[in-house]
Amino acid sequence: MKYISTRGDKTERGFSEILLEGLAPDGGLYLPTHYPPINNATLTRWRGLSYAELAFEILALYIDDIPRADLKALANKTYTEAVFGTPQITPLKGLGEGVWLQALSNGPTLAFKDMAMQLLGNLFEYELARRGQTLNILGATSGDTGSAAEYAMRGKHGVNVFMLSPKGRMSPFQQAQMFSLQDANIHNIAVEGVFDDCQDIVKAVSNDLEFKRRYRIGTVNSINWARLLAQVVYYFAGYFAATKTNGETVSFAVPSGNFGNICAGHVARMMGLPIKRLVLATNENNVLDEFFRTGTYRVRSSAETHETSSPSMDISKASNFERFVFDLLGRDAARTAQLFKHDVEKQGAFTVTPDEFARIASFGFVSGSSSHADRVATIRETDQRFATVIDTHTADGLKVGREHLDPGVPMIVLETALPAKFAATIVEALGREPGRPAAMVGIEALPKRFIVMPADVQKVKAFITEHA
Ligand SMILES: *Cc1c(COP(=O)(O)O)cnc(C)c1O
Secondary structure, eight states, X not given: OOEEETTSOOOOBOHHHHHTOOSOTTSOOEEESSOOOOOXXXXXXXXXXXXXXXXXXXXXXXXXXXXXXXXXXXXHHHSOHHHHSSTTSSOEEEOSTTEEEEEOOOSXXXXXXXXXXXXXXXXXXXXHHHXXXXXXXXXXXXXXXXXXXXXXXXXXXXXXXXXXXXXTOSOHHHHHHHHTOXXXXXXXXXXXXXXXXXXXXXXXXXXXXXXXXXXXEEOOOTTOHHHHHHHHHHHHHHHHHHOSSTTOOEEEEEEOSXXXXXXXXXXXXXXXXXXXXXXXXXXXXXXXXXXXXXXXXXXXXXXXXXXXXXXXXXXXXXXXHHHHHHHHTTTOHHXXXXXXXXXXXXXXXXXXXXXXXXXXXXXXXXXXXXXXXXXXXXXXXXXXXXXXOOOXXXXXXXXXXXXXXXXXXXXXXXXXXXXXXXXXXXXXXXXXXXXXXXXXXXXXXXXXXXXXXXXXXXXXXXXXXXXX
C-alpha cells in the first residue's frame, strides 16, 4: 500500500515514511492510493475476532512495510483490557429504540483520542528504534489531545514530548491529568497566554526548518494518517457488536470537530462496511453542519468561534476535512488544491457545484447541530431513562443521531469522552457530580511537574535545546 497527497504530489510513499510526518510536502493530506475492499467472506471471518486481532487485520491492509509478526505484536500490546478497561475494548450499551452507545473513552485519559494515540505511541517507539532515531514531539493543547499524547508517549524510548498549554485555562482535572505525569520524557510547559499563543509558538518553531531538522521536531496532531487508520477499527467492531449477519446495515452518529473521527468512518464505509448513514454532529460551531446542509464550507475567525460546553468540538476549521472532499471530487487533486489552497486561503470559503453536492448522499453523510440547552436536556433525559450519565460531546452526538433514525437500522453513537472530564455541565444537568474511574479519584492532589514560561518562542526553543 502506498500513500499520495490530496493536492497532487504523486510521489508514492510507504506507511513508515508518512508515519512520522504531518502534511505532505505540497500542503495536502496523505491518503492511501485506494481503499482495500472487504468482501462478505472477510467480514464473516472478522466477526469472530478479538479487538486486537481485528486491529491487526485492518492495519495489515494499509501497512506493508512492517513485518506482520511485529505489527501483530504492536496491536496486541496496545489493545488490552488493562489499558481500555474491558475485554471487548469498545463495548456497546443499549439506549432503547435501536440506539447504542459505543464506549471509546475508557482509555487512560477518558476520551476517544486514546484509541488511536495509544497505538501511535507504540508505532513511534518501534519505528524510531528501527531507524536508530529519536523524536521530539512539540504540541499545543487546551485539553484532550495533549493528555492523550502524553499518556501514549510516556516512558517510550526515543521520544520526548514538549506540550504547551495556556496557564490556568484548562480544567483542574485536565491539568492534573497532564501535570501529574512524572516521566522524564514528558515536559509540560504552562504558557502565560491563551491557546492561540501556544499554537503560534508551535508554528513558529516548526517553521524554523533548521531548528526543526536539528532537534528532530515532530507532531502528533489529528491529520496523522496512522491516527485515522487506528480509528477505522472501532467502526468495524461497533458494526459486529450491533449486528448478527452481514446483510444488516448500521448508522454511526459522531460528535465532530476536526473531522478525524468521522473520516475514519468514511474510510470504513469506502472499504465496504455496511454503514447506512454517517451522522455528523457539531455544537454551536457548525462549520461542518453548514457544509453538509448547503455545500458551502466557510471557515470561522477566532471571534466567530464560540466557547461551548463541548469544548473539544470548538473549531474554526476542520483539519481533516480535505480528505473527504478529495474523495467527493472523485480524487481530483487539482480541484481539491483549488478549493483548499486558493479559495479557503484567499476567500475563507468555497462552495461545491450542485452536481458535487448531490454526490454527498452516496457517501452516506447527513448532519445536524446541537446547543448547550440541547446538551443539558439530553444528559438529563439519558440519565432519567437509562440510568446512564453521558458527557457533553457524546450528548451532541446522541441528540443529532436521534434526528436521523431509520427503522430497523441500529444507530451507534460514539462516546467520545467520559462525563468526569466535563463535570460542570453534568452538575448543571443532574445536580450532582459525575462519577470517576477509581484510578482518577483525587488526582488533583498529586504532585505536579510543569514549568511556567512567558509566550516567547526563544525561551521555548532554549528549553527544547536543553532537554532534547
Ligand atoms: C477530539 C474530540 C472530538 C472531535 O473529534 P474530531 O476527530 O476532531 O472530529 C469530539 N469529542 C471529544 C471528547 C474529543 O476529544
